Amino acid sequence: MSERRILILQAATRVIARRGVRGLRVEELAEEAGVSTALIYYHFGGRAGLMRHTLEFISTRAERYTEPEACPESDPRGHLEEMLLLELQDAPDVVENSTAWGELRATSVFDPALREALRESTDEWIDYAAGLIRQAQEAGTVAESVVAGDAAERLTALVEGLSERWLSGSAALSRVRDVLRGALEVELGPAPSPGRRKGSKGRRAP
């Protein structure tokens, strides 16, 4: 992606996180990004295209900042747990991203324009989480009886619900993190000790 495009999408995310999608005007965005409105229309062909690309940008950026330390190959369960918990943290990037994501979700209830892109991003997230659960089952850190797709759908929907509660001031950050940790145990079974994770880098001496 060209630097200019990235600059515009970063600015769009900032504006959405600050005032919501419905407050977003192309003129204002141009000012925020320090570019002309013509350039925005040239790159994104209008407001709808801009919104779709911003959604994609937000999803991709979430993958980056939620990149866990645990390796998905050697510790898929640890990777999944970290990935979901990283969505709930008081870092400016995360707050901005989660706020913008929640706002795009809320807007789609009223405006069908973004629905397809939102469904695709949601499905990708669920599929990625479900894949990690399956890998963890192979590694022996999640019980075989867990239905990976169902657990992934519940855990990601719970993260969205908790994130909105946190961002709207209904629950403290430390509480929503605890609640999510509890959900991971309930859904995946008790976390194995590091030494019992097959292939874990953190393996302890017996």
Add this chain to the structure above:
Amino acid sequence: MSERRILILQAATRVIARRGVRGLRVEELAEEAGVSTALIYYHFGGRAGLMRHTLEFISTRAERYTEPEACPESDPRGHLEEMLLLELQDAPDVVENSTAWGELRATSVFDPALREALRESTDEWIDYAAGLIRQAQEAGTVAESVVAGDAAERLTALVEGLSERWLSGSAALSRVRDVLRGALEVELGPAPSPGRRKGSKGRRAP
């Protein structure tokens, strides 16, 4: 509550569910409700008061339309399950209520005015669900090992997350209902057969 007040709050819920909180103007609401703007100001003292009362109205109405058939005293687990599943149904009242609730939640991310009322409503909902889980534990239909407050917080947050996914077109209604049913089993343990529910009205002949 006076009939006039109810009329105004019903109209406010309709307008919010149709176009969002941010689209709501007192003039437009007056027209929708068939009353004067002066009457709205008289009853609610401005937009902030109106929003708070609408939130309360929505919460109370949700209690009514989610009034399950299962009796909370004789079958607390069945009552809880029905109550949560009733939030996910394609009935005009429920769609309107859930849309307005999600919108008030999303608005509170940007606007602190409603946060306190929203937190109170959320806490009441969680507490009611937690109380039912405790009663179910006493009745022997939920395992003692379940931490009622945590499970209630997760189940209600999951309902919010799933409701937004459904209303924004990311998941089919039948799917989110299945996902919630699965969560109830994971959180509360396998559902006991009707005959095994102590004091259940639905007791079958042995």
